[in-house]
Amino acid sequence: MGISHMTATPLETVLFIIFGAVAIAGALSVILARQVVYSALGMLVNFVALAAMYIMLSAEFLGIAQLIVYAGAIVVLFLFALMLVGGRRPAEQGRLSPGFAAAGGALAVIFLAEIAYLVARMTGVAGARGTVTPEAIAQTGHIQLLGATLLLDYILPFELASVLLLVGIVGAVALARARRRSQEE
Amino acid sequence: MNSAGFPLLSLIVFLPLAGALLVLVWDKRAHASIRGISLGVTLAVLALTLAAVALFRPAEAGMQWEEHLPWIPTLGISYRLGVDGFSLFLLPLTALLFVIAVLASWKPVGSDEASRSAVQGYFFWLLLLETGVLGVFLALDLVLFYVFWEAMLIPMYFLIGRWGGERRAYATVKFFIYTMAGSALMLVAILALGYFAYQSTGAWTFDWQTLRGLNLPWPAPLWLFAMFGLAFAVKVPVFPFHTWLPDAYGEAPTPVTVLLAGVLSKMGIYGFVRFGLQLFPEGLRTAAPWLAVLAIIGILYASLSALMQKDVKRVVAYSSVAHLSLVVLGVVVANAQSLAGVVMQMVSHGIYVAALFLIVGMLEERRGTRLIAEFGGLWKPAPLLGVCFLIAMLGAVGLPGLNGFVGEFLLLVGLFQSVRAYAVLGALGMILGAWYMLWTFQRIMQGPAEGRNADVPDMRGADLLVMVPLLVLIIILGVFPNLILGPAGATIDALVGQAAAVAWLP
Amino acid sequence: MVAYAWLMLLFPLLGVLVNAFFGRRIGKRVVSWVACSAIGLSFLVALGVLVGVAGSKGIEQPLFTWIRAGNFRVEFSLLLDPLSALMAAVVTGVSFLIHIYSVGYMAEDPRYARYFTYLNLFVFAMLILVLANNYLMMYVGWEGVGLCSYLLIGFWFERKSAADAGKKAFIVNRVGDVGFALGIMLIFATFGTLQFSEVFRRAPGVLGPAVVTAITLLLFMGATGKSAQIPLYIWLPDAMEGPTPVSALIHAATMVTAGVYMVARNHVLFDMAPATMTVVASIGAATAFFAATMALVEKDLKRILAYSTISQLGYMFLAVGVGAYSAGMFHLTTHAFFKALLFLAAGSVMHALAGEINIMKLGGLREKLPTTYAVFAVGAAALAGVPLFSGFFSKDEILWRAFLRSPVLWLVGLVTALLTAVYIFRALFVTFWGKTRAEKKLWEHAHEAPAVMSVPMLILAVLAVVGGYIGLPRLSLVEGYLEPVLPAGHIAEAGALEWVLLAVSAVVALGGIALAYYLYVVRPEAPARLSRQYAPLYTLLSRKYYVDEFYMAVVVEPLRRVGRFIAELFDPQVVDGAVNGLARLAGVCGEGLGTLQTGRVRSYALSILVGVVIILGYFLLR
């Protein structure tokens, strides 16, 4: 078995289990909720639980970003959209075709089994131990390290991400503006 | 051995293309001058091919006037042309039949007004087709060959599809797909061959000369031959790959049928020799019994089928299948006489079958039908037509003194030398051939002329113009076959030597 | 003259070309002059050659190389020896007379020029056959005469029966020709050459008994086709659809004897194959007998003559089959004279009676057509073997030689001789004697033929009488002339037996005539009674032993049925059906795939997940 340097205190372990359970419950409620709005709430629960886990995994910046971007912006956007399309109505009128549901469920289970197999058989997470050791973090500070990496080594992805956001904005505008135009006519 | 010198072959191949482009940019309403250009171009090509025949050095067995230029060097594909005694006479045959086809297209071709007036397009495709066909016979690079081979389908598609008979759409699609399907595997085989060359020489090449020298590991020659052979078998066609033929021959306009039967079918035979026998003699040897069985079935099957056809064009079409099956049989046994017969019969068949289809066209033009039952007694009102039909038919039947005999007899002699049963079965085709041909002739030309048959007009100047050269050739080649066998002799000897190098049929 | 032998071929060829291209413009007179003079000149050359080659072993005259393919070399070259010279002289001579006769006979025909073109072409082809120095050239002539026969039988192609007959002749001949062709191939495979002289020279050394038997049987198969022997004789009676001079020339005097000539030409090979010889003799004898029986009940005058021809050809094969080649050639010559004569006379009858040919509708013609009657009688006498007429000598020689070989063959020949006398004199009596049964109008218009027709008949009549003397026993001009080519071999000295047999056949011939006289003149009601009495036999004979029906049922119809099955069912439904079915299958698959494309996102996602699971599974479990 591969090495693991992720050592957890019993408390951390318990918290991991709890947050994990919450995250799963949130995700399940997304797909099981009768009404869309409950799905959105389930998603929010999931996001928050994950944010907590990020923080515990010493990715504090991303934990916070998770709360702001996902739990904040994205869920709110979903709720806006929900209001526009009338989220109070039950999500689906008819029932699922049983065959289709069974096939979907079975495939999902197989997929999970495959990943589980993968995780079980993996030869340990590889590579020489990275440079971002707790000591390094302690010395430089997490945020500083992250920022430096992002803006020095990852300047191109960073810029691409901004282009991506531009695309998102323009795209949304295009869809909205065209709609507006068609409504005017 | 290189491109130095006068590029005679390139000129032969691409002159029609130039003509086609000229036709394309010409004023589309100037029908007369478009026809004139086409005639001029095809005549010029004929002159060039005759010059090739005249300048050919008969004592040499190898390729002559080779041209060699790099084309796609990264894949080892080159532009390489050459002619030897085997392919030599296919050039004037092709050129002549295109002249005939142009002449036969002097009157508007097509079954509806729109296509009849589309003269420009018709001659464009016709000339393009000539480039394709000549390219096939001259290409010595396998990819180049394949390009010409397939490219030819496009003009053919339009010529049949646009200017054909009532079921032309069905016929042309079937022709296209069927022949394309047949040659699909040939492409893979060509690639495989290129790869074998790569393995043994370290460079991709599709050069025919180089590939001949390859030592292929068994059983590669067998399956490569099978893949090539399928393409050729479809083109010839060999039973059971023949069912596109009655439709295509039947629906194509007369000049195109003439080309289909006269020239395009020879491409299959040519392929069997050039890319079957010469590239994979061991493969051909191993496949020979199977191919021979198919060819023999083809002879008998097509003959019997021809016997009971109701449509005269289909009679000739099936007769063509039967005759060419015998030629395939000649390739299979590959001895001196049979290969001489192959060379002879390719040209002969091209000529008499062209004459027969022209006559069918004239019949159809005069009576508006091709159903044999509708005809009768035409010899009386149209004696010239009758005589021309008679001579062409006798050529096809293999009457000694006419061209069909020499090839057929040489083939049978060759077969007899190798496997006597083949000769006996092939000879049965002689009897059946006489039967269906004579019966067809009888039902159309003989008997009382009643109704509309009584005042069918005889052949006139234009009709004679296309027919007489063919009939003259039928007789001349029957009496002086050495005109062809002589120059082809050295090449045939070399072929025989190569075939003999592998242990042949039992 | 021998050096100019090629002129023999050239003249008819010129005749063909001139009449073919200009025949319709130059008028009938010129046409007939061109045609007749071509053959006449040819005949003169032939006579010159006949004299010139006397006593020689044979001269070969190469003209050009015809085919060369590897070691397969065929020269176009003439072989001039006594055998070919005799045959050429007979052919051109008889042809010349018949050409002249035709000028009168065909005078009214609209396709006059075409007729003479064909006729000249025939002579040309026949001469190639005769003068060939190799098998393939002989084959050229062989098929060439077949073509002319086809064209001339179907000359009046508006009549379906004529067209049918022409086609039948060609196809049946083709069957025989295929045998001939295979024989040629076997010869080439064995000897590596097709030249007669080479083959004969090497034959004793290289031939095994099996091969030589095979070769000769195949060649003989060709002969049975061309010379109308069992089993391929069926085309000849139908061939009477052609103009009568054609029947005289091609289907009696010349072409049909080609088979005999061929066997004689190949006597070296045949001599080496006793089994084949037995077959040849037996088939000859059988053909002679059966054809004669059929002639007994036939009502069509020309067909009677046709059966007679078949029967006489049988005699000739009997002759060559027992090794009496010169006897065969002798009979061939005399037969050419008297059978041509008989046909021309029959033609004269038809000419006089607007084409009526059924002897039951004729009768009493001797008063209207005395010349015709006279020459017919001469011909009949010659055919029947009445002593001192030509047929008597030639037939007798055959019987004699047959007797030496096997008394059974002799007996068959003898019976046939009896039948011959009966049927030909039946024809004579019914046609020319008694009261006429012809329609009144026809009868009144009946007239003797013009000189242009009667003169050739008279010449032939003279020949039919005296022709036999060239071959008188002990004189044996023919045998002597042919000696260099056909060595007579060692024949037992003719003793008293020969004279006894001579007498017997004379008696038989006269007896046959007497019988015919009794049946058809004295007791004209007897034949009808007999036919009722022996109805089955009569029907069998009059239906020609049902051989046509047999071939129809066993060969032609089955093949047609197979052809129809292929053309209408198997090819379009099965072979093409497979092709179209494949295409349809692809289309159905396409539509099936289209239904999977439901338009619903979730099913698409499902498909993605399926892909994920499979690929991931493959990678993990590999």
Place this chain on the structure above:
Amino acid sequence: MDAIRYLLILSAVLFTIGAAGVLLRRNALVIFMCIEIMLNAVNLTFIALSRQLQSLDGQIFVFMVMAVAAAEVAIGLGIIVSIFRHRATTDVDDVSLLKG
């Protein structure tokens, strides 16, 4: 069980739930939410691995994924709302003009 394996399994479970939701739900918004769940599950994997490998690459990847998610939400909700304007439905099964 190692902590890392626990975390990987946890994220796999979350991912699978999301994937199953895409298949099982018909409401476009819910499907989209499920996709967000899937992305978040992957994010968890990245963070866990980042910690395990003591490298920041994983964290930065998660940062980028957030940007992607934001852009996707902008476009995705735009599309869904746009369709709703036309058809008054968010049921994806009703949106199947194109098929065959």
Place this chain on the structure above:
Amino acid sequence: MNIADVQVVSILPQMIMLAAALAVFLADLVWKDRKGIGLLALAGALAAFAAAAGMLAGSGAPTFQHMAAADRFALVISLVVSAAAVLALLISLDYVVRVELPAGEYYGLLLLAASGMMFLGAATHLMTLFLSLEILSIALYALAGIRTTDLRSGEAAMKYFLLGAFASAFLLYGMALLYGATGSTYLAGIAAAVPQKPADPMLIGGLALLLVGFAFKVAAVPFHMWTPDVYQGAPSSVTAFMSVGAKAAGFAALVRVLVTVFPALYAWWVWPVGILAVLTMTWGNLAALAQGNVKRMLAYSSIAHAGYILVGVAAGEAGVSGVLFYLMAYALMNIGAFAVLIALERAEADAAGVELARMSGLFHRRPWLAAAMTVFMFSLAGVPPLAGFFGKLYVFSAAVRSGLMVLAIIGVINSVISAYYYLRVVARMALAGPAEEVEPARCLGLSIGTGIAALGTVLLGLYPTWLFNLVQGTLAVLFGG
């Protein structure tokens, strides 16, 4: 690694595209001339094309901090994408006005998508890969739905979006697994780690999921289901562009990942890719047989072509240049075919694409247009001597070379099947009588676009050598750099 490594020149073509997009947005604010904006975009795309071509002619293979490479492979992809963009813009000039698309957003998004595609072709880092993939995807989602007045356009956008996001989640998961297995997000780093633990399930699983993600993008069966619906529903000019550009970019990424990162695992992925190829081409061709709508038929045909290209991918190293050649040939002939459809597309009735019946007798009405379409159809069918044939020749020869004769055989059989439906179009145009008299659009841009595509298709067939030479060299750089 520090800021000095940044060589902006290495991403010059992409930057030009981005700059052009920004210029378009700015111009849109002040300028209402739709055609003018289009020309501006066209100029940008042409500049990008020129830059790519110039860099190809030049030497050296600079990288941008090992995030994006300017190797010949990437540059050829840039060339293909910018060529596709140029053609797509040419055929859009009139179309945008005709169907009243928002010009600024349309052209801008198109250029952004193009830059995303070019980045994807150049990406040598998982993050660049993912982000550029998302840039092009999101831009295309929006473009697909940009014709908001049309139900089908919205439906296409929704399907594309939901399934695209779904698939990219798998892709992302795969990246995470690779990161976990190798500890690196640089392709070079992963490549270096692969040989050390070739059988690690995590590595293998990551490869599998990556394959899935790209297979979705290139529309390989069974990840292709979105393709016909999206291609049909999206505005035709968008379909033309995405069928070519997105495919080129997707294949670029796939090839780069498989061939440079996982050559050691060739034996693992050759058959999955090969089977994908077989399924893809067969499915695409068979389904296309049943289509009566030309646009939808071309969508299925595009699936089939993805299959042919996958044959080249399965051939591994040997197939790289074949894939590139094929992509270029496909760009020319497919955009050309769509150009003809755009010319024919008139009323609302054609919003779902041109029906086959509408092509009837085109030869009589517009012979040159019909001739061009004929060229495209025969080329797509793989009839020599046109570009499509040599594309097939190249990839199939690579397959034969890699011992994948079976794939070549199935490939050629498939091209025979495909000939049937391509011929049907030609037959309609050439052999049938004229349909109802709706005059096809006449527009300079469209004519030029069609003409360039047709000419290119023919010339690339008659003399493919220059492109062969161009793509041949990419291999060395791909491995050397």
